[in-house]
Structures are given as C-alpha cells and as structure tokens.
Amino acid sequence: MGQQRTKWNKATKFRVAMEAYKGERSVTEIAEEFGVNPTQIHRWKKELMEHGPEIFAGKRDEDRQAVESEREELYRKVGHQQVQIDFLKKKLGVDQLPNFGR
Numbered sequence: 422m423g424q425q426r427t428k429w430n431k432a433t434k435f436r437v438a439m440e441a442y443k444g445e446r447s448v449t450e451i452a453e454e455f456g457v458n459p460t461q462i463h464r465w466k467k468e469l470m471e472h473g474p475e476i477f478a479g480k481r482d483e484d485r486q487a488v489e490s491e492r493e494e495l496y497r498k499v500g501h502q503q504v505q506i507d508f509l510k511k512k513l514g515v516d517q518l519p520n521f522g523r
Contacts, residue, residue, distance in 0.1 A: 427456075429457070434465050435454070435469070436455075437451060437455050437457055437462055437465055438462070438465040438466045438467070438468070438469040441462050441463070441465070441466040442466055442469060442470070448462050448463065
C-alpha cells in the first residue's frame with residue numbers, strides 16, 4: 422500500500438513558511454524539524470509572499486467591493502428601467518409623463 426498523505430493545518434503551514442522567509446536556517450533544516458518536504462516549504466513560502474497582503478486587506482476593502490458591486494447592479498437596473506420607460510412613452514405617444522405632485 423502507498424504512503425498516506427499528511428494534511429497540514431494552517432498554523433503549521435504559516436510557521437514553516439515564516440521560518441523559510443526569515444532565512445535564518447536552510448530549507449533542509451526546516452524540513453527535517455517539521456517533517457515536511459523541502460519542495461513543499463518552497464511552495465508555502467511562495468504562497469505566503471503572493472497572498473500575504475490579502476491578510477491585511479481587512480473588512481474595509483471587502484465592504485468597499487460589496488458597495489461598488491451593489492452600485493453597479495443598481496445602475497444597471499436603473500438603466501434597464503429607463504429603456505423600458507422610453508419604449509412605453511414611444512409606444513403610447515406620450516411626450517411627458519404627468520408630474521403627480523413632484
């Protein structure tokens with residue numbers, strides 16, 4: 422039977438990647454200490470470097486993206502409704518809708 426794969430938790434991956442990032446010890450030494458393949462350590466380090474800024478993005482960036490997405494959706498809906506109104510005006514031959522107390 423083949424060897425069963427080890428599943429590493431996030432905390433261990435982070436610790437190993439940080440050790441590799443520090444550069445105080447060689448990847449081989451870190452691999453021996455944690456029992457991880459050196460190639461895997463390089464992958465985790467690369468992932469840490471690529472996705473590290475996302476950790477500090479925080480709630481504000483997510484909120485800002487949600488608001489922008491909602492705004493775009495609302496603009497799309499308003500535009501669609503305006504097209505419908507213009508179409509109905511043309512079909513009914515109405516130049517201007519009544520004010521209705523505005």
